[in-house]
Amino acid sequence: MSQTPTATRAPGRAFSPRPAPRHRPRIGRRLARLTPYALLLPAVLLIGGLLLYPAYRMLVMSFQNVGLPQISGVLPAENVGAGNYTDVLTDPDFWHALLNTALFAVAAVSSTLVVGTLVGLLLHRLGRVMSTIVATGAMLAWGTPQITGAIVFKFMFDDTYGLANQVMRHVPAALTRPVFGNVDWSEHSWVLSTQSEYFLLLLCIVWMGFPFIAVSVLAGLKSVPSELYEAARVDGAGPWRSFWSITFPVLKPIFSILGVLSVIWDFKVFTQLYVINGGLTNKDGFNLSLYSYSKAFGFGAQMGLGAAIAIILTVLLLIITGLYIRQMVRTEGLA
Amino acid sequence: MKIAKVTAAAAVLAIAVAGCGSGSGQGGSGDESAVKSLTVWRLGDSTPEQTDFMTKINSAFEAKHPGVKVTVQWVAWNDYTKKFQNAVAGGKGPDVTEVGNTDVLGWAKQGALADITGQVQGWAPAKDIPQALFANDDLEGKRYGVPWYAGDRGFLYRKDWFDELKIATPRNWDDIVAAAKRLQQAKGVTGLPLATQADATYFIAPYIWGNGGELATQSGGKWTSGLGSPQAKEAIAFYTGLATKDKVSPVASAGWDSLKTESMFTSGKAGMVMDGSWARPVIEGKNKKLKGKIGSFAIPKKDGSGPAPTFAGGSDLAVWRTTKAPKMAWDYLTLLDSKKNATAFADLTNFFPTFSDVLKSAKYTEDPFLAPFATAMSTVPKTTPATPNWVSANQDKTVVQTMIADIIKGKPLDAEVTKADGQLDDLLNQ
Secondary structure (H helix, E strand, O other), X not given: OOOOHHHHOOOOOOOOOOOOOOOOOHHHHHXXXXXXXXXXXXXXXXXXXXXHHHHHHHHHHOOEEOOHHHHOOOOOOEEXXXXXXXXXXXXXXXXXXXXXXXXXXXXXXXXXXXXHHHHHHHHHHOOHHXXXXXXXXXXXXXXXXXXXXXXXXXXXXXXOOOHHHHHHHHOOHHHHHHHHOOOOHHHOOOOOOHHHHHHHHHHHHHHHHHHHHHHHHHHHHHOOOHHHHHHHHHOOOOHHHHHHHHHHHHHHHHHHHHHHHHHHHHHOOOHXXXXXXXXXXXXXXXXXXXXXHHHHHOOOOOHHHHHHHHHHHHHHHHHHHHHHHHHHHHHHOOO | OOOOHHHHHHHHHHHHHHHHHHHOOOOOOOOOOOOXXXXXXXXXXXXXXXXXXXXXXXXXXXXXXXXXXXXXXXXOHXXXXXXXXXXXXXXXXXXXXXXXXXXXXXXXXXOOEOOXXXXXXXXXXXXXXXXXXXXXXXXXXXXXXXXXXXXXXXXXXXXXXXXXXXXXXXOOHHHHHHXXXXXXXXXXXXXXXXOOOHHHHHHHHHHHHXXXXXXXXEEOOEEEEOOOOHHHHHHHHHHHXXXXXXXXXXXXXXXXXXXXXHHHXXXXXXXXXXXXXXXXXXXXXXXXHHOOOEEEEOOEOOOOOXXXXXXXXXXXXXXXXXXXXXXXXXXXXXXXXXXXXXXXXXXXXXXXEOXXXXXXXXXXXXXXXXXXXXXXXXXXXXXXXOOHHHHHHHHHOOHHHHHHHHHHHOOOHHHHHXXXXXXXXXXXXX
């Protein structure tokens, strides 16, 4: 917790640079000292009630055998020790889901950052009217609820009714063959193979995720002095060179933050994958979030097992972001 | 802001845990005069005809119980597992509910349904319902549901196209393939879209049974999967071969459920579809152009020696365990399941009532569309293995569905069947 200025300048210190007001009574002083804590209280209560307590319950549950009979109070929950964790770690489905999660996070974070940065650069270059149009388009993508976006994507890529197959049918086979192989586009399914399903998910996530990156990059670009670019141009630097020599170093702190946030978001994608995967039947398409959900809320409701997976996911995320932030602080002296 | 989904889920759980202490009361005080509302869950689409029917039942009930208001909530079939699960966990269920007849045992075991053994004993019409249909409702000597309506699956086909192309009604497996290929060629549609997900087990089962195979058999308290038998294997090879060998359904069907195949038939993109008799009013309601153009035939045995035994699917009615008004709930249930109302409902939806005396009437055996379904059901109606573990094996682990889908995706048949066979052995004996 960071201290507020009021707390650091505690009144009444013998050598305080600012003389304490003489007329303030003791009770008032004590009150003043408590004020910051009082102001923190609502937030702490809210976070405690909505995040910490449930997280604590989840931790407890991850060591118990909890199913519907236990939740509804028919049977008591039994302690199973680390049983849930060993079950999870010996389940091949878990390792498959972990692989899906990690590979997808790498692909999604890099694609979102690249596309977002490019759009940010574009917005910076465009005139007022065009940049308003592009920005509005991007904001609409950003503002679309996750579930709506996912359903729209799923429908666009539907095997029978989808727009994607209708378009692909008119693209010369010479163009599609190198990427997709020999495909009959009349009823091609985009979700049958896991790679193809995650490709669809990638499109959906990048589409919804790039506007935030673009806007953040744009905000950063506005703060780069234009003299730097002028000097670079005089020295004969092209756009590629001036991006890597000026824009990127100046915006590095912003990229670092965006990187962390994207990793966190893309590691635990749920809504879009749930829709694209068509629920819980296709286990090949699970990532860790969906795997956890399927154990906890699928038929048979093994909530203890689901909780254990969620804890593992949380710990993994903490480790990854922790390493990343440490790296950031080291190389840039950034806090 | 994106909040961790898992944390949100945990929050829901935490609330559920906190609330469970008060939710487990059985409401057995006997005095229900304070209860002013009754909630009923119905499964499926709320078509206007269905809502009208429910409104009529509700007014009749409300007239008998002044001051009580009945609310009907519609739960989509594909969402219903989740809805029940949340209701059991959250302690907020309905008073009366419709349940898929194969699922009653599973839900009873999960603690969702009330024991109504005593009430059923005192209910006269129960004697006309075949005992075989009650088999799905009994767990450890207690009864948890009452059959309401039943139906079986068969083929729906485009009568106009069959007439135009002079295709005769298929009588055996080869006929089916030939008809599907002809439709595909002449009309540029999918010949026979296959369902492989969700309720697909009930589409492949008749082929297995008709070929002399079984899904699973029980002896001495132990279940044995029948999927690996040569008869079952031949049936599985035929079903999946419709996509892999005969190509009358695309490889994409490895991701399809019966809602999808039905929608393809409805929108004129398929020449035939395997579906229930009940699908006709739904299809005609969505696409008026198909009125009068839908014919039906029963799923045949391989050699054409008659219709294959089909799965008697349908719904039962049950009282929710945590209802505050068990007496009123039972009263509502018996009103809905009276011979008159159950028959009216079955007629409305192209299902069949479960009372054997009503079933023998000419209106079922002489109707050209209903007769194939009625005949198939009256030969040897089959139900799925009567163990609570079946629900988990079929709905959660989706053993049969995954097997079909993987074979269609191109995995070797023998290995997939052996794998599914072993899984079913394990799951049914848990």
